[in-house]
Amino acid sequence: MQIGLIGLGKMGGNMAARLREKGHEVVGFDFDPDVRDVATVAELVDRLAAPRIVWLMVPAGEATGNSINELGELLEPGDLIIEGGNSHYVDDRKRADQLKERGINYVDAGVSGGVWGRQNGYGIMVGGSAENVEQAKPIFDSLTPDGGGGYVHAGGVGAGHFVKMVHNGIEYGMMQAFAEGYELMTAADIVDDVPGTFDSWREGTVVRSWLLDLLVRSLDEDPHLDGLRGYAQDSGEGRWTVQAAVDHAVPAPVITAALFARFASRQEDSPAMKVVAALRNQFGGHAVTKATDDPAQTPRS
Structure with missing residues (x-):
């Protein structure tokens, strides 16, 4: 043609x-x-x-x-x-x-x-x-x-872009789940090979997927992701998916949380978490971590 x-x-x-x-x-x-x-x-x-x-x-x-x-x-x-x-x-x-x-x-x-x-x-x-x-x-x-x-x-007309919008919303949730799993394994002192763990999941597991393949490829290139900033843009479809869920009264907590996580990634020092820290100090007497403090040296409860 x-x-x-x-x-x-x-x-x-x-x-x-x-x-x-x-x-x-x-x-x-x-x-x-x-x-x-x-x-x-x-x-x-x-x-x-x-x-x-x-x-x-x-x-x-x-x-x-x-x-x-x-x-x-x-x-x-x-x-x-x-x-x-x-x-x-x-x-x-x-x-x-x-x-x-x-x-x-x-x-x-x-x-x-x-x-x-x-x-x-x-x-x-x-x-x-x-x-x-x-x-x-x-x-x-x-x-x-x-x-x-x-x-x-x-x-x-419109159905093609509607299902692509939902597809991208699901993609947000899947990416966020892999990201949280990565952070949890790297934070724990029990896992020695995080990239190898993801690689092992590519065969025979229920989470195998092309997104997992791409994550393994990224970790092969940069095992600790040192060359990247923790910043994720959203292209709009995630917002539209959440809005459509609201319009149709359909609960979509995973996609919504994944979208909000991308918003959080753009804040170097979250104003909301500053309020949380201040309130904890007020009602519980917890020490407030200042912007210049070392969080590792701040007492916790």
């Missing part, structure tokens, strides 16, 4: 390469002149035969909105936009309705696989009408793993 792809960064660039390796013709646009095939989005549209398929892999939010607005002016009835970033599912429905007025079709696709997707294949979670999804099915088949799996048509 022929497809236009806007956004040739770490994900989009590797996706374009995998599609070309599978025999598809990819016309790519990016602001980086070193990686793009055309200089403008208008030129990309001109290079594609109708009915056109254009896949967006740009940051969620304003960048995605601007790209869709520009394509809405350039594409023709019967053309299809696939939004493959991490957009909020609520925005998908609004964009699909706006494009429908021009006869332009819309599919949302959550994509998972990171920088390893070119080699291993991607997980693709799709939302849209059966007709529109079927139009792009050869593209989805080429991006997903060669052995099968990794694909779901989750529902109507």
